[in-house]
Amino acid sequence: MDASSSFSITQEELNLFHQIDRRLYTILVMNLWRDPVESIQVMALWLWLERVGFYDVVHRMLALPYALVNELADEAVTCLNIISNNNDQHAASSSSEANEIPLTQNFMRKDISIPFFHEHRLLATQGISRVMNEVCIRALSDIMQEAVRRNAAQKTADSQTMMPNPLQQSVFLPQLVVGQHEIWGSPEPRMVPPGVPPEDRTMFVTFSKGYPVTESEVREFFTRSHGDCIESFHMQEVHQPQDQALFAKIVFKSAASIDKILNGMSKVKFAINGKHVWARKFVPKSPRPNLPTPTPMPMQVPIQFGTQFPFGF
Template identity: 60%
Template sequence: MTVPASSSFIMSQEQFNLFHKIDRELYNLLAVNLWRDPVESLQVMALWLWLERVGFRNVVKKILSLPYMLINELADEAVTCLYIINNGQFPPLPSDQGNNNDIPLMQSLMMETDLSLQFFNEYRLIATQGLARIVNEVCIRALTDVMQLAIERNAAQSLADSQKVMSASYNSFPQPAMVQTGGLTRMGFGPSSADSGITWSTQESHVPVPVPPDDRTMFVTFSKGYPVYEWEVREFFGRAYGDCIESLHMQEVQPNQQSLFARIVFHSVSSIEMILNGMSKVKFTINGKHVWARKFVPKRLKPPSPPAVQPVLNLPASLGF
């Protein structure tokens, strides 16, 4: 959204927030619901708003209509675009992926034109100026209160996590035991010396520990306009890697719509390691249609909220621009 230019009208903060309601909603989803880095998420929002300004229609509205999982993937792609804009070079990519085709979800979303990483490299100077302007004119004013709350929430959660780790470490440390030795009582930790008469067992259980399904899951995305069906996915992986799929969950859509992603649960983690072959993301071609696959990262569950805090409108020193 862009605030109409006017020299005779000044919006109140409440009016400004209302004008940018859907922008605030999407930013809150990134920084609060998905637990993404609040400052990085502000930059992601600036990129999406800049795309709207240069002609890509209804970017924020389209993204808000998607499932959380796809929004998180789109944010990852936006971070890749920001890397190019800020550094003037492409980030390291797996050898089987061309630089022009590493943002499949953004390409599917922006069907008006051929959007690619090369686009951001070619127009990086214009993008840098545009992003800085949007951060100053829109993001700082419309999103800072949400960002500050997310930063404080994350800090409180990090402190709570650290305390849990310290408590767990203390509880796992060997506790002192009273050992009778030659009529004397002494305090010791762990296995005593041979004269205590106590035998310590070092045998460990070899019962297999079940691997949770999320740790055996891959997330795959498909290009819009090139529908991939469940039977094609099963046939491709079955032919290439044998009977490796435990279950496959395609995105639920209406009968006349296309699934844009799927989750594949494998019988074994080793299947995922073999498929990725040391890379974070790989691209396949299934019956002439591109499919991108990576390890599934489940959305972090939101813990109980810490005590409410009042918004502090002090922006962090650096936003990375």
């Protein structure tokens, strides 16, 4: 979407025009609790991709599960790091890992890879900065301001909750709040009894476009290497027979199994029957309680690519 116009429009009209963009940004910062400044850069990247021919990115992303949106945002951050890195040797090394953004490759309707961002780094820097100024600052800054205030209030509340009370003998634990939206079904109660909760024993795997992988193939691969280690397996649901699952969530019986599989790496790549599979530890980002909004202090938030803007824009 392009907010540029030869006539003046109100802020309300601008927000209405960019309501789809605002919905996706809200999911990133309010539902997934992602960093508001980083997320506004992610939005600028996705909107720039729409301008250069990757059509309908934001609209289609709204139909995805929150977990998948979160993973796509992580891959977008990887792309932003490539774009902003001026070290040619590091960029060249990174560009050799053309499959570091498998979900993005699967999601986009045109070919895209890490080398694409390295080769078009200058064009991307200029284009993303322009989108930041024309769209993101004007149409998303109020949501960003709200998220920053909410996060600051939550941080204060967390510190107060965890502070021991000398007048009481009991231990204060953070309250578990079930939000309206859940990433992976209903959350498990965080009980004190021994045992590692499922979210700490879960791995997120993604599959390569054009090479569909079945649940039985993945199960066999891990059980052959690590024994009877899988507690549950959740493959992405597909609605058409010809559609390919893009990811799966695997809950292991022991967190040690994930440590052995990752072997100290944040992400590893396997070949299962000649098909590439990427694995990483699943990091859930659950909704938190709504908190009173404190009075904001005047500040500036630096934006990558040299853009700065104050709250109250």
